[in-house]
Amino acid sequence: MQKPKRILENRLFDALEYQKQNYPQADALCDKKGENGSWRKYSTIGLIDAVDKLSLGLLKLGYGKGDKFAIISYNRTEWTITDLAILQIGAVDVPLYPNTSEDNYQYIFNDAGVKLVFVENRELYEKVQHVLQNCPQVKEIYSFEKIEGVKHYSEISELADESLRSKLEEIKSSVDEFDLATIIYTSGTTGEPKGVMLSHSNIMNDVLSILEVMPHTENDIVLSFLPVCHIFERAAMYFYLSVGCSIYFAEAIDKVGENLKEVRPNYFTTVPRLMEKIYEKIMEKGRELPGLKKAIFGWAVNLGFNYDAMGNNSWWYNFRLNIARKLVFSKWTEALGGRVKGIISGSAKLQPRLGRLFTAAGIPIVEGYGMTEASPVITCNRFEKGKNKIGTVGIPIPRVEVKIAENGEVLAKGPNIMMGYYNKPEETKKALDKDGWLHTGDIGKMDGEFLVITDRLKEVFKTSGGKYVAPLMIEDKMKESPFIEQIMVVGENRKFVSALVVPNFGFIEKWCEKKCVPFSSREEIIKDERIRSRIWEEVEKYNARLGKVQKIKKIELVPDEWTVEGGELTPTLKLKRRVLLKKYADLIEKIYTEENK
Numbered sequence: 001m002q003k004p005k006r007i008l009e010n011r012l013f014d015a016l017e018y019q020k021q022n023y024p025q026a027d028a029l030c031d032k033k034g035e036n037g038s039w040r041k042y043s044t045i046g047l048i049d050a051v052d053k054l055s056l057g058l059l060k061l062g063y064g065k066g067d068k069f070a071i072i073s074y075n076r077t078e079w080t081i082t083d084l085a086i087l088q089i090g091a092v093d094v095p096l097y098p099n100t101s102e103d104n105y106q107y108i109f110n111d112a113g114v115k116l117v118f119v120e121n122r123e124l125y126e127k128v129q130h131v132l133q134n135c136p137q138v139k140e141i142y143s144f145e146k147i148e149g150v151k152h153y154s155e156i157s158e159l160a161d162e163s164l165r166s167k168l169e170e171i172k173s174s175v176d177e178f179d180l181a182t183i184i185y186t187s188g189t190t191g192e193p194k195g196v197m198l199s200h201s202n203i204m205n206d207v208l209s210i211l212e213v214m215p216h217t218e219n220d221i222v223l224s225f226l227p228v229c230h231i232f233e234r235a236a237m238y239f240y241l242s243v244g245c246s247i248y249f250a251e252a253i254d255k256v257g258e259n260l261k262e263v264r265p266n267y268f269t270t271v272p273r274l275m276e277k278i279y280e281k282i283m284e285k286g287r288e289l290p291g292l293k294k295a296i297f298g299w300a301v302n303l304g305f306n307y308d309a310m311g312n313n314s315w316w317y318n319f320r321l322n323i324a325r326k327l328v329f330s331k332w333t334e335a336l337g338g339r340v341k342g343i344i345s346g347s348a349k350l351q352p353r354l355g356r357l358f359t360a361a362g363i364p365i366v367e368g369y370g371m372t373e374a375s376p377v378i379t380c381n382r383f384e385k386g387k388n389k390i391g392t393v394g395i396p397i398p399r400v401e402v403k404i405a406e407n408g409e410v411l412a413k414g415p416n417i418m419m420g421y422y423n424k425p426e427e428t429k430k431a432l433d434k435d436g437w438l439h440t441g442d443i444g445k446m447d448g449e450f451l452v453i454t455d456r457l458k459e460v461f462k463t464s465g466g467k468y469v470a471p472l473m474i475e476d477k478m479k480e481s482p483f484i485e486q487i488m489v490v491g492e493n494r495k496f497v498s499a500l501v502v503p504n505f506g507f508i509e510k511w512c513e514k515k516c517v518p519f520s521s522r523e524e525i526i527k528d529e530r531i532r533s534r535i536w537e538e539v540e541k542y543n544a545r546l547g548k549v550q551k552i553k554k555i556e557l558v559p560d561e562w563t564v565e566g567g568e569l570t571p572t573l574k575l576k577r578r579v580l581l582k583k584y585a586d587l588i589e590k591i592y593t594e595e596n597k
Contacts, residue, residue: 010177010204013087015241016051020044023218023244031077031249032259033144039248042077050157052168054085057156059164065090065171068112068183072096072105072128073120075228075249078144078153080237082118087200088168090175094183094195095229097571098124099564104193106131108185109138111423112195118153121145177201183422184231184372195422196372198231205415206375207239209397215342215383216267218244223265225250227571231376232346236269257335264337272350273573275343275365276479279354282332283482284507300324305353307360311385321360329361336363342383344368346376347572349453349476352391359388369393369453373431373438375416378402379451392450402451403437409457410444411437443470459577461492467549469497474550481538482507486562488580489552490588496553498591500584502561503535526557554591558584 019028024044034040042050063069069086071093073079086093094112096105098120105128108114116139119125125143132138142153181200185193222245226233240247245267250259256274286297303324307313313321333340343358343365350367358365366388368380379402381387381394388394396402400414417438420428431439443460444453455470462468471489478487478499486502505522508531512519519525526532536555543551562568568576568583581588 010208011087011172011175011200012181012204012238013051013084013172015238016044016048016084019241019244020048025219025244025246027246027248028241029077029080029247031075032251033076033078040077042081047081050081051084051088053157053160054081054153055088055168056160056162056164057158058085058089058091059167059171060159060161061156063089063091063115065174067091067116068094068114070094070096070109070112070114070117071229072098072100072117072124073144073229074098074252075224075233076120076144077249078118078120079228080247082153083234087175087181088172090171090179092180092183094185095234096185097227097229099571102127102131104185106134108193108195109135111193112183112185113137115139117141119143122147122150125150175200177204180419184229186372194424194427196231197419197422198372198375199419202375202416202418203231203235203238205399206235206377206397207242209399209416210235210239210377210380211242212398213380213382214239214344216243216245220245220266220341221248221263221339222246223248223250223256223259223263223268225253225256225259226269226271226347230347230572231372232370232572233269235376236344260337261335262337264339266339266341267343268340269344269346271347271573272345272354273348275345275350275354275358279357280482280504280507284510287510297328300328301357304329304357304360307356309356309359309388309390324360325362329363332358332361333363342366344380346370348574349472351476351480353480355390359390364388367393369442369451371440373418373440374400374412374414375418377416378410378412378440381450389447389450392447392452394451395449396451402446404444404446405439407457408443408445408454410440410442410451410453412440413437463491463497463549464493464495465549469550474499474546474552477542477545478539478552481535481542483511483535483538486575488575488577490581490591494592497550498554498556498588499539499552500580500587501535501539501555501557503531503557522559526559532557556584556587556591558587 026043027041028044028047029042030039032039069091071079071082083093094114115137117128119128119141125141125147128141143150144153146152177200179199180197182198183195185195222240224233224247228234228237248263250256289297303320340363345365346368355365355367364383366381366383368377370376370378377397378400379394379396400412400416403411405411413436441457442453443455443457444451455472460468460470469491474489475487478484483504484501485504488500489497491497508525517530539552539555564571568580570576
């Protein structure tokens, strides 16, 4: 494989010119947002032209260096075009999730000093309109979709004045790699959102490090469906542009399955929850197979669970695995388009058994670790033999140092570490020590050269008996059960550990049909003693793998799945524990009150 050429300049928009000179593509950036349902495709030249016109239009409107622009949209070509156009004029973009609350929009617009807002559709336009009376510095809203009475973002490009071309080039030349490129606000689950300041250099150094350790060729096809407003997917975009990949934005999260078969990508990034969903669907189909086929399916899956991704598998194991791949796993790879070379998982912990199973199936999946404050990658496993240790989050990327503090906290240092928190010098001092080490807030340990994350520092709690409990590890174990969809471990200042459980209702309904257990609603399911007993059996099975203090002593079932829209999960699908503790305060109290009776 040809070694990638190094990008000469560390400004994010340089990736476009670099692609033009080295890997020009006919389908550099694509989506399905057109009226006829076909793919809209921008070539490298077409993409550069669209970005330049928007930059020239913004200059014509009087915007320039240091101005702040908010982008609120799901993944589409306009998002990336707008992002790059803003960066080219030395301005700063502030990406926001479409499902962020109006209160947070108002706070962020005012904190960052946003002057112009780009939204995707009418719903988001109206949402932003509600807060503008309290945001006097916001001058205008532009929409990516055409809405009657609302300015369309193409109107800016139509203002492009070629007489300003020399000014644009002058500004581009003046943008320094250490200039602020973006302010990314945290979800604010524990207080006011904090704006993470990242320079061009912060993000591009992360991209350059990934270039050294991740395989790629200039004609690889990638499917993007994680929110590009999150730094994980956004940094991936710059990586894809830098190496000449063809980027396809999925239509929507519920269309990912269809788009995988249609686009047939070589790579994609994902979060563990999606891989869990794919696994559940595969297992559901496997359980419906007749006789011998079902037995072969189960044999292949069990074989996959014992795969050693480091490559230490016996010849006898490999012989059987080749048979399993032909008989069973080949259907899995076809469901993902048939051309997947690798999947990168991040944002949360991947269940080790899923990492082993998919990799054994010929769908290599590697887990990485990072955070917005690190642009985002700190460590990652590799696709090469001996560099993917399941259960770890990998090896530090080039030029990034990792160490474990005395209290077990993971510290990181490197050129990818943020400039600081916007308008929050005291918060910055807490996160970055005088020697430049980022305090991640995660607890971890080193397994040789590999990092293992065990929990979040702020989520570890102490029982009334003075014993410390790390809930994440317990939750990950319990979620291996097909009966358990979601779980939150509780027990701070209590005598024992308990948990709130969202059952996997799809699986349980099928189980009820087989066992002739009647049901009519989720509320009925969680009250049925036969079902409660069966789920408790699962908890006990996984309890056997835990220490005495960690064992779950009681559970309560809840009928509603926890979602981002419902406010129980962060945009990266992590539990908002404080929200859940408040929402289910009475139910939690019931657990411990009944125990005392």
